[in-house]
Amino acid sequence: xxxxxxxxxxxxxxxxxIDITWGIVCQYLNDHSxxxxxxxxxxxxxxxxxxxxxxxxxxxxHHYVPEIIEDSLGLxxxxxxxxxxxxxxxxxxxxxxxxxxxxxxxxxxxxxxDIYEDDNVKYLNYLKxxxxxxxxxxxxxxxxxxxxxxxxxxxxxxxxxCLRVLGNYxxxxxxxxxxxxxxxxxxxxxxxxEKSDIGTEKHIDSIKMHYxxxxxxxxxxxxxxxxxxxxxxxxxxxxxxxYSSIMNLCEQYKVPFLYYCNAKEISNNRDxxxxxxxxxxxxxxxxxxxxxxxxxxxxxxx
Amino acid sequence: xxxxxxxxxxxxxxxxxxxxxxLLGLLPLLVFKYYNFLNDxxxxxxxxxxxxxxxxxxxxxxxxxxSFFTFQAVGYMLDVYHGxxxxxxxxxxxxxxxxxFPQVMSGPISKADELLPQIKNPHKFDYDQxxxxxxxLLWGMFIKLVIADRLGLFVDTVYxxxxxxNGLTCFVASIFYTLQIYCxxxxxxxxxxxxxxxxxxxxxxxxxxxYLAVSITDFWxxxxxxxxxxxxxxxxxxxxxxxxxxARTYWNIFxxxxxxxxxxxANWTFIVWGCMHGVFQIVEKALGWQKYExxxxxxxxxxxxxxxxxxxxxxxxxRMPNISESIGLIGQMFSSEGTAGLAALEFDKLxxxxxxxxxxxxxxxxxxxxxxxxxxxxxxxxxxxxxVLLFSMVLTLGVLDSGQFIYVSF
Numbered sequence: 001x002x003x004x005x006x007x008x009x010x011x012x013x014x015x016x017x018i019d020i021t022w023g024i025v026c027q028y029l030n031d032h033s034x035x036x037x038x039x040x041x042x043x044x045x046x047x048x049x050x051x052x053x054x055x056x057x058x059x060x061x062h063h064y065v066p067e068i069i070e071d072s073l074g075l076x077x078x079x080x081x082x083x084x085x086x087x088x089x090x091x092x093x094x095x096x097x098x099x100x101x102x103x104x105x106x107x108x109x110x111x112x113x114d115i116y117e118d119d120n121v122k123y124l125n126y127l128k129x130x131x132x133x134x135x136x137x138x139x140x141x142x143x144x145x146x147x148x149x150x151x152x153x154x155x156x157x158x159x160x161x162c163l164r165v166l167g168n169y170x171x172x173x174x175x176x177x178x179x180x181x182x183x184x185x186x187x188x189x190x191x192x193x194e195k196s197d198i199g200t201e202k203h204i205d206s207i208k209m210h211y212x213x214x215x216x217x218x219x220x221x222x223x224x225x226x227x228x229x230x231x232x233x234x235x236x237x238x239x240x241x242x243y244s245s246i247m248n249l250c251e252q253y254k255v256p257f258l259y260y261c262n263a264k265e266i267s268n269n270r271d272x273x274x275x276x277x278x279x280x281x282x283x284x285x286x287x288x289x290x291x292x293x294x295x296x297x298x299x300x301x302x
Numbered sequence: 303x304x305x306x307x308x309x310x311x312x313x314x315x316x317x318x319x320x321x322x323x324x325l326l327g328l329l330p331l332l333v334f335k336y337y338n339f340l341n342d343x344x345x346x347x348x349x350x351x352x353x354x355x356x357x358x359x360x361x362x363x364x365x366x367x368x369s370f371f372t373f374q375a376v377g378y379m380l381d382v383y384h385g386x387x388x389x390x391x392x393x394x395x396x397x398x399x400x401x402x403f404p405q406v407m408s409g410p411i412s413k414a415d416e417l418l419p420q421i422k423n424p425h426k427f428d429y430d431q432x433x434x435x436x437x438x439l440l441w442g443m444f445i446k447l448v449i450a451d452r453l454g455l456f457v458d459t460v461y462x463x464x465x466x467x468n469g470l471t472c473f474v475a476s477i478f479y480t481l482q483i484y485c486x487x488x489x490x491x492x493x494x495x496x497x498x499x500x501x502x503x504x505x506x507x508x509x510x511x512x513y514l515a516v517s518i519t520d521f522w523x524x525x526x527x528x529x530x531x532x533x534x535x536x537x538x539x540x541x542x543x544x545x546x547x548x549a550r551t552y553w554n555i556f557x558x559x560x561x562x563x564x565x566x567x568a569n570w571t572f573i574v575w576g577c578m579h580g581v582f583q584i585v586e587k588a589l590g591w592q593k594y595e596x597x598x599x600x601x602x603x604x605x606x607x608x609x610x611x612x613x614x615x616x617x618x619x620x621r622m623p624n625i626s627e628s629i630g631l632i633g634q635m636f637s638s639e640g641t642a643g644l645a646a647l648e649f650d651k652l653x654x655x656x657x658x659x660x661x662x663x664x665x666x667x668x669x670x671x672x673x674x675x676x677x678x679x680x681x682x683x684x685x686x687x688x689x690v691l692l693f694s695m696v697l698t699l700g701v702l703d704s705g706q707f708i709y710v711s712f
Contacts, residue, residue, distance in 0.1 A: 012387050015697075022698070121703050155697035162698050163650040189639040191465060242421050275466050275641055 022162070023154020028163045030129045030158075035172025037082075037126075038165055040179060045096040045130055051075035053097070054136065054179070055090040055215075056109030058083040063109060063231040063279050064290040066178035072292045075104060079179035086113030088143065093209045094218055095135040097186035102222045105302065107295075110230050114212060115242060117203040118216045120144075128157050129165075131221050143207060171289035183274040191276045204245050210247060216253045225302070227295055229258045232287055234276040235268060256298050258291065265290065285295035319525045320524045327376040334364045339568030367407040369565055375400050377532055387414045393583065394595030395421050402464075402503075404494040408487070408709040410508040410528035419505070425502035435499030437689075438492045438581035441665075444692045444708070445702030455483040455701065456647050456655075472631055474647075478489040479621050480614045481659065484513060486708045487526070507529075511666040516605040519592035519615060527564070533558050552587065556580040564621070573618045582612055585593060596609050604667040654699045 031046075033039045040058055052075050054064040060081030069077040080093055090108065097103065113123075121144045130136050131151050140147040150156050158165060167173070176182075219226045228250050230243075239259050241246075250257040265286065266272050272283025296302055304684055338359050345356035378399070381387045390396045399418050405411075460467050460475035467475070491508035498505045506528050515521035522530050534543075541554040556577070563576020586592045594605055615632070622628040634640065647655075678684060 001429070004427075004429055004432055007433075011686075011693075014686075015693055018690065018694050019697075022694075118701055140703060150702070155694060156702060159698055159700065159702055160651075160654075163653055166651060185641050187641055189641070278550060 015041075019153055019155045022158060026154065026158040026162055026165050027129065029169040030161075033165065033168040033172065035175045036164065036168035038161070038168040039172065039175050041082075041126055041142050043092055044179070045133070046100075048078055048080075048097060049076075049101055050078040051104040052077035052107065052268075053103045053105070054081055054109065055093065056081045057086050057111040059111050059231050059277065060109035061179065061181050062183050062274075063284045063287055064107065064180060065182075065285055066180050066292075068285060068288045069292060072245050072289075072296070073105075075302075078176060081109065081179065082126060084113070085123055085126065086111060087208050087211045087215060088120055088139070091127055091215045091218075092124075092127040092130070092139055094215055095139070096130060098135055099134060099216060103224055105225045106219050106224050107291075108215070108226065108228050110228055110243075110246060114208055115204060115246065117205040120207055121147075121204070125160065126160070128161070131157060140281040141211075150249055174197045180284075182284065183278055184281055185274045185276055186280055187234065187270050187273040190270070202223070204242060209245050209249070213249050213253075216249065216255055220253060225299060226253075226255045227258060227298075228255055229291055230261045232260050232267040232272075232279060232293075233262050234270065234273045234284070238262055238264075258294055260287065260291065263287075263290065307399060316383070318388075320379065323379055324376050327379060328372060330365075331368055333360075334362065334368055334565075336568045337542065342427075367409075370409045371400050371406055372412055373529075373532055373565070374411050377411065377536060380536055381414050387418070388608070388698070390414070390418055392422075402498070404501075404503075405496040405505060407619055407708055409493070409526075410491055410494065410506045411506060411532050413531075416506065420503050428502060431502060431504075432500045435496045435501075437496070438499060439496030440689060440692050440696075442489045442492030442496055443700075444489075445485040445662060445695050446659070447583050447702065448654065449662060449695050450482045450485035450489055451701035451703075452651060452655050452658065452699070453478040453485070454652070457482055457621075458544040459646055461631065463642075464634050465641075466640055466642045467634070468643050468648070469635045469637055470641070470642050471646065476614055476618055476631070476635070478655075480513075480610070480617050483617060483620075484495060485662065486511075490707045490709060511670050514606055514666060514670050515609050516581060516594040516602060517592050517609055518612060519586050519588050521609055522579070522583070526588045529562070533562055537561050552584045555583050555587070559583070569623075570625055571619045571622060574628075575616050578616045580617075610631055658699075 030038055031042060033042060052234055053068055054060050054066070054069075054077070058081065061083060062081070062228075063080070064079050066077035067077070080090070082089055084257060094106075097262065124140055124143060124147070127136055127139070128151070131140060140151060201289075216226055228246070239261075243259075247257050249255075261267065266279070266283055269283075272279055272281045272286060341357050341359060345354075348355050350665070376378050376389075378387070378396075384391045384571060390399070398421050399412070399414060402412070402417065402421075457475050460471060462481070464472050464475075488509040489556045495505045495507065510524040510527065512521055512525035515524050538554055538558040541557060542550055543554060544551045546554070557580075559576045559580030560573065561576070562579070563572045563574070566572040566575070594602060596602075618631055619625070619628045622631060667677075679688075
């Protein structure tokens with residue numbers, strides 16, 4: 001029994017030593033990465049200084065062209081959208097951004113990731129290297145109290161991302177200028193209507209609604225103009241009832257809510273899409289111009 | 303003469319009683335898992351002839367591991383009836399046998415003559431057993447968290463919207479699911495066996511490198527061994543097993559795998575999955591392909607590949623929510639539609655998956671064919687490096703969210 005306990009202790013001591021070393025190395029590589037997503041996120045959190053920021057999921061990342069926004073508004077712009085993410089990551093980003101400076105305009109692209117109930121822990125992944133930043137740790141604790149313990153481990157802090165951290169430091173891949181990632185394929189097939197979309201009960205995620213409200217409140221408190229948009233989907237429908245919670249919040253805080261999901265000019269044209277929920281570059285350019293026209297109409301001083 | 307008649311009457315009474323109690327034992331399982339399915343089937347059947355009738359549906363939480371502990375309890379009763387074990391008189395020991403915590407969620411399904419004596423006998427700490435237990439626990443965690451859950455992220459993404467993905471991606475996703483379910487379930491089983499061993503209990507090994515099987519029959523000797531054993535003893539043999547005509551043997555195989563399909567869940571997809579495995583084995587038996595004892599590696603590799611592909615097709619039905627979606631996914635594998643490709647699998651995730659799978663492949667091949675030759679692995683320093691590396695990989699590369707085990711829902 002004594003040998004067993006001694007060996008267990010030795011094993012965990014070795015793990016602790018690896019954990020500490022790995023944490024120091026990964027944090028350094030994260031903060032000095034030279035390309036790819038790690039670099040983009042570090043830029044957003046620690047170095048961005050643009051006037052206009054785009055937030056949201058992959059639909060934000062692929063649908064808003066910063067060059068067009070810059071040309072139209074005469075303001076600098078950066079797209080912070082991240083695949084498979086939504087309000088929780090965006091709120092974390094905004095906390096870190098507003099601790100450094102106040103952008104002038106925020107365009108938030110609302111997607112299903114911001115509404116439906118699901119496992120919110122996954123939206124914290126990209127924030128793990130910034131856990132020590134003010135306000136970020138409490139975001140973790142409110143979503144998953146166990147992270148208070150789990151984040152003590154550096155191996156966990158860089159869980160999954162460690163390979164990307166290494167890759168982005170030693171062999172950096174392209175960092176898309178201003179965060180926008182264009183898609184160049186065209187949907188060459190007619191999508192079927194998915195059964196799962198018909199008559200399925202949508203459960204609204206109260207945590208996401210809470211952070212959506214916090215996001216708007218923080219932006220308003222810093223004097224930032226916020227616009228909430230829903231970008232086009234192929235043959236998109238009119239506003240579904242499950243959007244009402246978000247629309248109510250927008251109304252409450254006087255945030256313009258712009259719905260383009262079924263914008264005829266774009267959503268009925270297959271050539272503008274890579275897949276039913278993502279515009280290709282041509283579609284994104286059309287959409288950005290269309291959206292800007294409306295924003296300028298709503299706020300001519302921009 | 304009177305004594306013979308008396309014992310026959312008593313025997314028939316006992317038989318009826320055991321059936322009654324078996325049914326009672328299975329009743330919670332039938333109600334919790336199959337009520338809604340049967341209700342839907344009946345109301346759909348009546349609707350097809352123009353009659354509208356439906357009982358109210360149940361929306362109850364299903365007890366975790368109900369299929370496993372029900373089979374363990376019913377198996378015990380049948381073992382007592384057939385005189386394979388003596389009836390347990392101590393209620394606490396019996397309760398511990400049915401609800402032994404490492405295996406209560408997803409098995410392995412233990413037999414009374416294996417586990418009950420271990421519960422009754424006092425245990426002394428055994429260093430070698432505890433060390434072996436921790437090794438199983440660590441390997442189980444590794445294949446579950448680093449391989450299965452990582453594969454699962456890609457599989458879930460593709461399967462949820464398979465019409466957007468091209469044929470190759472759908473095929474790769476199906477292969478990934480085949481590997482995912484193995485790593486998920488074998489991972490759980492190893493963790494259960496490992497925890498039990500650390501506490502001084504030996505449980506049945508549930509998996510023996512199933513994807514190195516040379517036929518579907520061989521696959522079932524290696525996959526979910528405790529369930530196969532239960533079904534063989536409680537369904538296949540009572541039906542007559544293989545000691546009857548060819549046609550009857552084929553029927554017995556089919557019924558056994560139909561029961562296996564139904565046991566897995568209340569959905570036509572599980573029934574089709576069970577029937578497919580039954581039919582595959584009947585064909586193998588008819589053609590004499592159940593075994594391969596030759597030493598021709600080309601034949602062996604081809605047989606392993608074909609078995610893997612057949613199992614892979616059957617898993618599509620197991621995984622999809624209904625038959626039409628299963629056929630849709632298989633059709634999509636041969637379709638030119640769908641723009642999304644393997645890019646959905648990011649490069650760093652691919653490295654994790656490939657590394658994990660290579661490690662699994664190495665271990666399975668070593669255990670199957672090379673265990674005597676790779677003695678350097680038993681060197682103390684090498685072993686310690688492997689333990690620390692595996693644990694570090696679990697923390698760094700594992701999917702540590704609130705994901706569940708696939709078999710917990712059965």
